[in-house]
Amino acid sequence: MSALRDWLVSVDRDRRQAGLVRRTDARRNPGSGSGLLDLASNDYLGLGDDPRVRAAAIRAIETYGAGAGASRIVTGTTAGHDELERELAVLTGQPSCLAFSSGYAANIGVLTALGSPDTLIVSDEHVHASLIDGARLSRSPVRICPHNDVVALEALLRDREQTRAVVVVESIYSVLGDATDLARVAALCATYDALLVVDEAHGIGVAGRGRGAVHAAGLAGAPHVVVTVTLSKALGTQGGAVLGPPLVREHLVNTARTFIFDTGLAPAAAVGAAEACRIIAAEPERAGELHRIAALIADAAGVPHAPGAVQSIPADSADRAVAAADALFDEGVVVGCFRPPSVPDGVSRLRLVARAGVDPERAVRAARLAARLSREEVRLG
Ligand SMILES: Cc1ncc(COP(=O)(O)O)c(C=O)c1O
CATH class of the missing domain: 3.90.1150.10 (Aspartate Aminotransferase, domain 1)
Structure with missing residues (x-):
């Protein structure tokens, strides 16, 4: 342990010197009653605290219990999960949906299930850590595209050796807050026979009157577009999902390790998010x-x-x-x-x-x- 301990001490010192120490601090939680002005949380629409979402989550606990109890493919699927997948698909205009226990798990699940040593993944250089990890774990060759550079993207797709390709972007980027030109990127993907994976973590509830940037770009239901979302931002709860062609859903249920080997999303989060979807559509x-x-x-x-x-x-x-x-x-x-x-x-x-x-x-x-x-x-x- 002493070699490992020495290393921990030294990286800790380096972090402190660089001003890069992170911390957890419950006092900074701006939950109801704190009086703090919350310009930090991702509860973009305030739905985490909405009485209707709270009531739906409580009802789900009373109906299904506090946890899913098993993987979705064992006993962990409840009618609450079906309700969530239906409501998310309706909100975003997608033909099918599969819920995961987090947005992180959804992104890793979709890229590892779609990638392979003979499928090129082209990933924008600003994508979230979950997509980077998913691409790495997929065993695909990965090319990083300069941020939002459609000319470079076209060259990467045109000059590739692999027949299959997956392009990975976010609709709205998480740190800089800028957007992808989805219509252009999707058109390039169609031209060069690539599948487009769009992370809408920061788009759902926000872009396109709440239905997301993919819907606003007229791409909902496009056969070469797959969308991932988190339930933990505008939807106010916790969890994630992949939306797109039913064939992709079927493939994920059977191959996505973060779906198969993970306990199902807590029913309260699923049913709370389903209620949030209805509110976003209605308001x-x-x-x-x-x-x-x-x-x-x-x-x-x-x-x-x-x-x-x-x-x-x-x-x-x-x-x-x-x-x-x-x-x-x-x-x-x-x-x-x-x-x-x-x-x-x-x-x-x-x-x-x-x-x-x-x-x-x-x-x-x-x-x-x-x-x-x-x-x-x-x-x-
Ligand atoms: C762009 C993006 N994708 C995925 C995630 C992961 O979502 P979750 O927090 O539900 O795991 C986040 C969360 O911060 C994100 O910003």
């Missing part, structure tokens, strides 16, 4: 409110207005980002603080999340303050 004004707050935050911070909920403010250094987030917390505002390796361009930043239901004036004041505090020359304390 598109929630997404509209989120976009109005996003524009106010971006303007107040003096940063380009990103198309999703996440508005990103670059900080002068990793230490400065942490100090600014701490100073904002002292003012009752919770923001995200992202540093390497969680930032694709290596720039530490504050990440302000626009959420339906926050007080616009408070959000604007917080965004102005965040932009000031992110600069080294501004004195703190």
Whole structure:
């Protein structure tokens, strides 16, 4: 153990010196009653706290129990899981859906099930860790495409040696908040006979009046497009799903290891998210409110207005980002603080999340303050 212990001590010291220590801190949870202004959580539409979603989750616990009890293919599928898969498919306009226990598991499941040594995976350089891990685990040859570069993407698809190819993007990127030109990328995939996997973790509930960016681009149900989502952001609960052609669903049920060898999603999360889907479809004004707050935050911070909920403010250094987030917390505002390796361009930043239901004036004041505090020359304390 002493060699391993020495290594742990040394990497811990390096992390501290680089200002890259992460922490867990329950005081920063902006749950109901805290009085904190929540510009950090991914509960974009406030549905995690919606009485209808809470009631649906409680009903599910009373009906099915606290956990799924087994893998979905043993005894872990309940009518609540069927309800979720139906509601997600209706909301996004997709022909079929398979729920996983997290968005992370969904992404690993879909890429490992679709990849193989003779299938090229072309992945945008800014995709989430779960997609990177999925591509690595798939044993596919992987080519990284420069971020949002459709010319480079075309060259990679055209010049490939493999007959099969999978292109991996996010509809709205998680840290910088920018979007993919889905219509162009999907057209390229059709031309070069590639399957397009779109992670809509930050698109569902937000883009296309809540139905997602794939739906807004007219691609829902396209035979060469597969969508992954998380239930843990705009849907307010926990879990993930893959949506697309029924043949893909069938393949995942039979081959995706993160589906087969994982206990099913907790029924409360499934049924709560099903209720969230119905609310999003019936109340598109929630997404509209989120976009109005996003524009106010971006303007107040003096940063380009990103198309999703996440508005990103670059900080002068990793230490400065942490100090600014701490100073904002002292003012009752919770923001995200992202540093390497969680930032694709290596720039530490504050990440302000626009959420339906926050007080616009408070959000604007917080965004102005965040932009000031992110600069080294501004004195703190
Ligand atoms: C783009 C993206 N994909 C996938 C995930 C993973 O989702 P989950 O938190 O449900 O595992 C996240 C979560 O942070 C994400 O931002």
